[in-house]
Amino acid sequence: MRISLPAAFVASVLLLDAFLHLFWLVRPAADPRALSLAVLNFETPFTARVLVPLIAMLTVAALSVIAVSLGRGGRLAKAVTLALGGGLLVRAELGLAWAFGLGTDTGTPFYWLNLLLYSPLCVALGFATGAVLMRLSSRRSKHEAEADWCSVRPCCTAARYSNADVQQHASTASVCHLTRRKTSLRGDWLLFASRKSGVRIS
Structure with missing residues (x-):
């Protein structure tokens, strides 16, 4: 089973984002305040205590999407993927x-990054995540239908072979009945012939 295109798209973007956060962790920005305002629209320290959990969350989310696309990971991967899709749609x-200028200044770098990159990307990622989950649901429905068919098929096969056996048995019984009938008629003819000729057959 191969990873689907929507899952590959979502996982690639998430891993790229995790790599960017790792880069900021290894090589801190010259102006963390400007970077924070451009990325988040508010000030936050780009320290290890902030970046490491974000890197871990992005990596786990990417791996969960891949696992769901491959039909693995169980309920945990599905829950993480579902939470990811919901979060992306809320962010969009x-x-x-x-x-529309609500809560932000239209003259800041964040406004244009949000308008041209962040929001369209979140919309695309949200729909791609939904496609991964829908494909999982359709695959499960297909497997359940196949399982139901497999559970019914042996009964149908058994019934079919039982009918065939009954027909074969009936055919064999008819042949045996005809054979016994011929033997009986032959015996009656021999008895009749012996009585006419006076010969006794033991």
Whole structure:
């Protein structure tokens, strides 16, 4: 089983984002305040205590999407993927509000990054994540249908072979009955002939 195109798209973007956070962790930005305002629209320290959990979350989310696409990971991977899709759609809605100038200054770098990159990317990622989950649901429905068919098929096969056996048995019984009938008629003819000729047959 191969990873689907939507899952590959989502996982690639998430891993790229994790790599960017790792890069900021290894090589801190010259102006963390400007970077924070451009990325998040508010000030936050780009320290290990902030970046390491983000890197871990992005990596786990990417691996969960891949696992769900391959039909693995169980309920945990599905729950993480579902939470990821919901979070992306919420972020897209917030980005739409920011695109209309609500809660942000239209002259800041964040406004244009949100309008041209962040929000469209979140919308695309949200729909791609939904496609991964829908494909998982359709695959499960197909497997359940195949399982139901496999559970019914042996009964049908057994019934079919039982009917064939009954027909064969009936045919064999008819042949045996005809054979016995011929033997009986032959015996009656011999007895009749012996009585006429006076010969006794033991």
